[in-house]
Amino acid sequence: xxxxxxxxxxxxxxxxxxxxxxxxxxxxxxxxxxxxxxxxxxxxxxxxxxxxxxxxxxxxxxxxxxxxxxxxxxxxxxxxxxxxxxxxxxxxxxxxxxxxxxxxxxxxxxxxxxxxxxxxxxxxxxxxxxxxxxxxxxxxxxxxxxxxxxxxxxxxxxxxxxxxxxxxxxxxxxxxxxxxxxxxxxxxxxxxxxxxxxxxxxxxxxxxxxxxxxxxxxxxxxxxxxxxxxxxx
Numbered sequence: 001x002x003x004x005x006x007x008x009x010x011x012x013x014x015x016x017x018x019x020x021x022x023x024x025x026x027x028x029x030x031x032x033x034x035x036x037x038x039x040x041x042x043x044x045x046x047x048x049x050x051x052x053x054x055x056x057x058x059x060x061x062x063x064x065x066x067x068x069x070x071x072x073x074x075x076x077x078x079x080x081x082x083x084x085x086x087x088x089x090x091x092x093x094x095x096x097x098x099x100x101x102x103x104x105x106x107x108x109x110x111x112x113x114x115x116x117x118x119x120x121x122x123x124x125x126x127x128x129x130x131x132x133x134x135x136x137x138x139x140x141x142x143x144x145x146x147x148x149x150x151x152x153x154x155x156x157x158x159x160x161x162x163x164x165x166x167x168x169x170x171x172x173x174x175x176x177x178x179x180x181x182x183x184x185x186x187x188x189x190x191x192x193x194x195x196x197x198x199x200x201x202x203x204x205x206x207x208x209x210x211x212x213x214x215x216x217x218x219x220x221x222x223x224x225x226x227x228x229x230x231x232x233x
Contacts, residue, residue: 028070034062034081038102042084043067054078054098061100075108080126083110090116091150096123099159107159112144118170119152126159127181131166131201148172161196161213168203172224174231178214194218198231 032047035056042065043050052062052075061080064073069088075081080100083092092115097107107124111131121128131146151170154161160181163174177196195215201208201222208224210217210231219231227233 034064035060035079036063037061038063046070049074052076052079052081052094056080056100057098058101061102063102077123080107081109082106083113085112085144086114088113088115091118091120093118094121094124097121097125097128099126105159107157110146112146114147114149116149118150119148119154121157122153122155124157124159127162127179128154128157128159128177129162130154130164132162132164161198163201164197164199166201168201168206168208168224170203171206172198172201172203172208174198174208174210174213176212180215191216191218196230198222 028046028048030048032050034043034050034052037059042063044066046068049071050064050069050073054076056062056079061082063082064086065084067086069086071090073083073088073092075094075097077096078098080098082100082102094108100106105126107126107128108121109129119130145165145167147167149169152168152172154163154174155176157177158179160179161174161177162181174196179195181194181197193215196213197218198210199218199220199222203224205225208222208227208231209229210219211229213230217230219233222231
């Protein structure tokens with residue numbers, strides 16, 4: 001993506017609903033509910049779990065930036081989340097995410113973050129972006145990779161998928177996704193009919209597999225022990 005998915009997002013903020021704790025406040029909050037868009041500073045505190053509710057869509061999506069999540073981030077059906085520069089101790093799970101509107105449309109976007117265990121994103125209605133390698137304003141002015149310390153499964157998403165520039169310490173599976181990346185100015189350098197971009201991900205001991213993705217799969221410069229299916233080049 002040559003321009004930021006949400007170019008102004010990282011200079012803006014997010015309002016939060018749920019357990020009362022001001023962003024950046026010391027101490028962890030259990031089952032913190034995150035939503036609200038860019039109207040207040042981003043969620044940058046310490047939370048035990050973060051829940052993105054079904055109402056966190058449109059301009060009301062969840063925005064985490066510089067946060068520490070000790071356990072899990074869970075996106076409920078209909079919710080949308082933007083995660084930047086955040087440490088997540090366990091897993092990120094999203095099922096049937098909706099559409100967030102923050103300069104561009106997206107369901108799940110993550111950059112510059114570390115996940116201690118697994119990432120699972122399925123059934124999203126809009127763009128799924130797990131890292132990017134080709135625009136400069138995705139994480140406070142610089143390209144910053146994610147570190148994914150578990151298995152990553154990106155499956156059955158319908159709004160285009162971009163998995164790029166990640167350090168992956170586990171298996172990466174990208175299967176049965178659809179939706180043109182070039183729609184709605186989502187990926188300015190995507191070729192015609194590209195639904196899925198899997199580029200410049202690195203892991204020398206695990207496996208990358210891609211199958212059943214609609215349209216064209218753009219896949220280059222992935223370093224894994226084995227690469228199979230549509231991502232094999």
